[in-house]
Amino acid sequence: MRAPRAALVCVGSELLAGQVNTHQAWLSVRLRRAGFTVVGEESCPDEVERISAAMRRALSSADAVVVCGGLGPTFDDLTREAAARALGRGLRFRPALWRGILRRFARYRLSVPEENKRQAMVISGARVLANPNGSAPGQLLRAGGRSLVLLPGPPSEMYPMFEKVLPELARAHARGVCPASFSVRLSGVPESTADEKLDPVRARWPKAEFTILASGGEVSFHATARASSAAEARALRARLRREILAAVGSFAHGEGDATLESALGARLKKKRLTLGAAESCTGGLFGARVTAVPGSSRYFLGAIVSYANEVKIKQLGVPRGIIARHGAVSAECAAALAAGVRRRLGADMGVSITGVAGPGGGTKDKPVGLVFIAVSGPGRARSGKRLEINGPREAVRGRAVTAALRLAFDAAA
Amino acid sequence: MRAPRAALVCVGSELLAGQVNTHQAWLSVRLRRAGFTVVGEESCPDEVERISAAMRRALSSADAVVVCGGLGPTFDDLTREAAARALGRGLRFRPALWRGILRRFARYRLSVPEENKRQAMVISGARVLANPNGSAPGQLLRAGGRSLVLLPGPPSEMYPMFEKVLPELARAHARGVCPASFSVRLSGVPESTADEKLDPVRARWPKAEFTILASGGEVSFHATARASSAAEARALRARLRREILAAVGSFAHGEGDATLESALGARLKKKRLTLGAAESCTGGLFGARVTAVPGSSRYFLGAIVSYANEVKIKQLGVPRGIIARHGAVSAECAAALAAGVRRRLGADMGVSITGVAGPGGGTKDKPVGLVFIAVSGPGRARSGKRLEINGPREAVRGRAVTAALRLAFDAAA
Numbered sequence: 001m002r003a004p005r006a007a008l009v010c011v012g013s014e015l016l017a018g019q020v021n022t023h024q025a026w027l028s029v030r031l032r033r034a035g036f037t038v039v040g041e042e043s044c045p046d047e048v049e050r051i052s053a054a055m056r057r058a059l060s061s062a063d064a065v066v067v068c069g070g071l072g073p074t075f076d077d078l079t080r081e082a083a084a085r086a087l088g089r090g091l092r093f094r095p096a097l098w099r100g101i102l103r104r105f106a107r108y109r110l111s112v113p114e115e116n117k118r119q120a121m122v123i124s125g126a127r128v129l130a131n132p133n134g135s136a137p138g139q140l141l142r143a144g145g146r147s148l149v150l151l152p153g154p155p156s157e158m159y160p161m162f163e164k165v166l167p168e169l170a171r172a173h174a175r176g177v178c179p180a181s182f183s184v185r186l187s188g189v190p191e192s193t194a195d196e197k198l199d200p201v202r203a204r205w206p207k208a209e210f211t212i213l214a215s216g217g218e219v220s221f222h223a224t225a226r227a228s229s230a231a232e233a234r235a236l237r238a239r240l241r242r243e244i245l246a247a248v249g250s251f252a253h254g255e256g257d258a259t260l261e262s263a264l265g266a267r268l269k270k271k272r273l274t275l276g277a278a279e280s281c282t283g284g285l286f287g288a289r290v291t292a293v294p295g296s297s298r299y300f301l302g303a304i305v306s307y308a309n310e311v312k313i314k315q316l317g318v319p320r321g322i323i324a325r326h327g328a329v330s331a332e333c334a335a336a337l338a339a340g341v342r343r344r345l346g347a348d349m350g351v352s353i354t355g356v357a358g359p360g361g362g363t364k365d366k367p368v369g370l371v372f373i374a375v376s377g378p379g380r381a382r383s384g385k386r387l388e389i390n391g392p393r394e395a396v397r398g399r400a401v402t403a404a405l406r407l408a409f410d411a412a413a
Numbered sequence: 414m415r416a417p418r419a420a421l422v423c424v425g426s427e428l429l430a431g432q433v434n435t436h437q438a439w440l441s442v443r444l445r446r447a448g449f450t451v452v453g454e455e456s457c458p459d460e461v462e463r464i465s466a467a468m469r470r471a472l473s474s475a476d477a478v479v480v481c482g483g484l485g486p487t488f489d490d491l492t493r494e495a496a497a498r499a500l501g502r503g504l505r506f507r508p509a510l511w512r513g514i515l516r517r518f519a520r521y522r523l524s525v526p527e528e529n530k531r532q533a534m535v536i537s538g539a540r541v542l543a544n545p546n547g548s549a550p551g552q553l554l555r556a557g558g559r560s561l562v563l564l565p566g567p568p569s570e571m572y573p574m575f576e577k578v579l580p581e582l583a584r585a586h587a588r589g590v591c592p593a594s595f596s597v598r599l600s601g602v603p604e605s606t607a608d609e610k611l612d613p614v615r616a617r618w619p620k621a622e623f624t625i626l627a628s629g630g631e632v633s634f635h636a637t638a639r640a641s642s643a644a645e646a647r648a649l650r651a652r653l654r655r656e657i658l659a660a661v662g663s664f665a666h667g668e669g670d671a672t673l674e675s676a677l678g679a680r681l682k683k684k685r686l687t688l689g690a691a692e693s694c695t696g697g698l699f700g701a702r703v704t705a706v707p708g709s710s711r712y713f714l715g716a717i718v719s720y721a722n723e724v725k726i727k728q729l730g731v732p733r734g735i736i737a738r739h740g741a742v743s744a745e746c747a748a749a750l751a752a753g754v755r756r757r758l759g760a761d762m763g764v765s766i767t768g769v770a771g772p773g774g775g776t777k778d779k780p781v782g783l784v785f786i787a788v789s790g791p792g793r794a795r796s797g798k799r800l801e802i803n804g805p806r807e808a809v810r811g812r813a814v815t816a817a818l819r820l821a822f823d824a825a826a
Binding site for chain 1: 426427428429430431432433434435437438441442445451452453454455456457458463467470569624626628633635690692694695696697698699700701703704705707708709710713714715716717718719720721723724728757758759770771772773774804805806807810
């Protein structure tokens with residue numbers, strides 16, 4: 001039962017000039033979950049020959065080739081032409097599609113540039129994929145038992161179009177294989193420890209595929225096994241889930257895509273607890289992460305970012321003596337900050353972060369990367385942690401926030 | 414004077430499993446500034462055949478091929494073997510290199526796993542590139558007039574090694590061409606307007622290469638012209654710089670890599686002004702951006718993130734009547750927040766952001782994407798702006814922060 005293969009072609013000169021390619025990661029995750037092995041990715045400049053060569057290469061090594069970008073209306077949007085060339089097929093103008101584009105522009109009371117007609121050119125034999133969020137339609141082609149999907153570049157247009165076409169791709173190339181996928185997200189544990197804990201699971205599933213990724217203090221673990229029926233896949237997934245969750249224990253904060261901040265939010269909502277934060281070295285990053293979750297206003301009251309010591313004292317009520325005796329970067333100050341913000345904002349729980357983010361400001365006693373975090377509440381509960389984080393400023397800040405989110409997550413349990 | 418060409422090969426199964434490939438953008442920017450045209454990028458899984466095929470393809474279309482990743486000590490680090498195979502050369506064990514690795518481990522009092530010996534295998538004819546930040550040495554090869562560079566994957570090891578080898582690559586493939594590069598970063602202007610303003614510059618420099626990238630409300634513009642001597646390159650760069658800065662006027666906030674937050678910081682330091690922020694929908698993101706700059710504690714006092722209305726009233730002194738009459742998302746509330754945080758923190762300037770980030774919470778009068786920003790100070794100065802931002806929650810928040818940074822940057826002028 002070989003897994004079906006997928007390959008990616010990302011089109012756009014900007015990808016070779018400094019724009020970060022986020023499509024590659026986004027598409028890879030979803031293709032893997034649907035049972036594909038992703039065998040490669042190429043980024044091409046806006047040159048028809050290079051794009052079509054990359055498509056031909058991808059089609060020679062994969063069952064499904066996903067192309068994104070280059071479907072816009074301007075002269076440098078060449079993906080349609082390149083695909084027609086790669087497959088040796090013609091491009092045809094589709095008047096009905098053009099009328100649809102005209103209607104779309106009329107809705108927004110915009111005039112339609114003549115060059116937009118390119119977007120109504122469809123490769124012979126292609127099925128048009130509707131784009132409710134933009135003017136560039138996608139295209140799906142079958143050739144020699146393979147699939148070629150052309151998607152627009154903007155995420156708001158590409159993401160929903162891909163989610164819609166993915167089940168069809170999976171069915172077309174399943175070869176009687178039903179994927180059984182399970183993902184879990186962990187925090188409060190180093191990648192190497194997580195890896196070790198998961199070793200026995202991997203040993204028990206020699207034919208399954210596993211990925212472990214660490215980023216910003218969180219670890220995500222993904223497993224895909226293959227079954228020959230949907231019923232068997234459900235059973236395998238349930239077994240994988242049971243074994244993986246047993247192996248990682250309480251380090252797991254959620255399944256699938258659940259971020260730590262959304263897991264914390266769900267817990268706070270369930271327990272009807274409110275949260276406030278006092279941040280020093282993270283400068284607002286904790287609040288930014290918490291409020292990245294839609295609807296977080298139901299449990300997050302706010303934060304006081306006390307970058308200056310006077311703000312710690314006046315806005316958060318940290319006793320001057322604590323800063324004088326222990327310094328702003330200390331367990332004592334972290335505890336006072338957490339209690340202070342809880343009291344000031346009238347929250348059920350207060351979280352605090354204070355540390356040396358670097359690159360400057362470190363001393364022998366308080367080196368760069370030393371961070372204290374604390375939680376006050378709910379009720380009489382108190383907790384705190386000392387962290388020593390290696391890495392540049394952004395890594396120190398990011399991991400400190402993750403650790404504080406995790407401490408709050410545990411405290412709200 | 415054709416520009417020398419570069420191609421990238423990024424090695425690692427994690428790049429096809431959800432890890433975001435940041436090397437591609439980082440390397441592309443630097444190669445372009447050094448005068449290269451980047452003609453393509455491939456991401457390969459940890460499979461020796463696929464890696465060596467990608468290297469062969471890259472070598473056939475580029476003068477310099479930069480490979481990153483796969484130089485670690487474990488069985489799935491296959492870049493050395495793949496490069497040897499792609500060039501038809503042997504791999505040799507270098508005892509001196511191995512002794513260096515042993516010394517490095519001894520310094521950290523670590524025992525050396527036997528498998529680390531792989532890291533002392535060097536391709537015949539390669540020059541070893543020292544790695545002061547890790548155990549994986551890099552390698553530089555010349556073959557048929559082309560260069561192949563192997564770099565370790567971790568950014569802390571890869572970045573300095575690449576910066577060191579880049580001038581040598583540029584010289585080797587310069588073909589008598591000296592690049593004249595200039596980059597500028599803009600804010601407070603839509604990409605399409607920036608593009609239009611720069612059109613006349615592009616028309617005057619038909620042989621130069623230009624890139625315009627928009628991200629999170631900022632626009633970066635890069636130009637590379639080619640000269641035949643270093644003196645001519647300096648003159649061309651000065652002319653490019655003059656013409657570009659004249660075209661974009663005050664939209665420019667900095668040259669090169671200068672972020673808006675670092676430009677704001679430089680201005681505040683120069684004028685000896687302190688800053689405080691009141692954030693609602695951005696939840697701390699403004700403070701996080703400002704404090705991403707090392708040394709920002711010299712001018713940034715802190716922020717009050719008033720997610721709940723009670724926090725706006727009690728911690729920032731926003732009159733209840735303003736929220737009752739105009740709502741929390743209003744120009745009036747933004748002005749009161751800016752004045753309130755300035756007063757509370759005793760700052761020279763107060764900045765505020767309040768809006769509807771979405772996806773929920775929008776109404777007919779106050780739709781998702783409506784954001785008000787305001788600045789109070791220095792002195793009697795006051796300014797404010799109403800924004801209507803299209804896009805998902807993260808885009809609304811990110812652009813609101815950029816707009817507020819820009820408003821503060823202008824106010825501090």
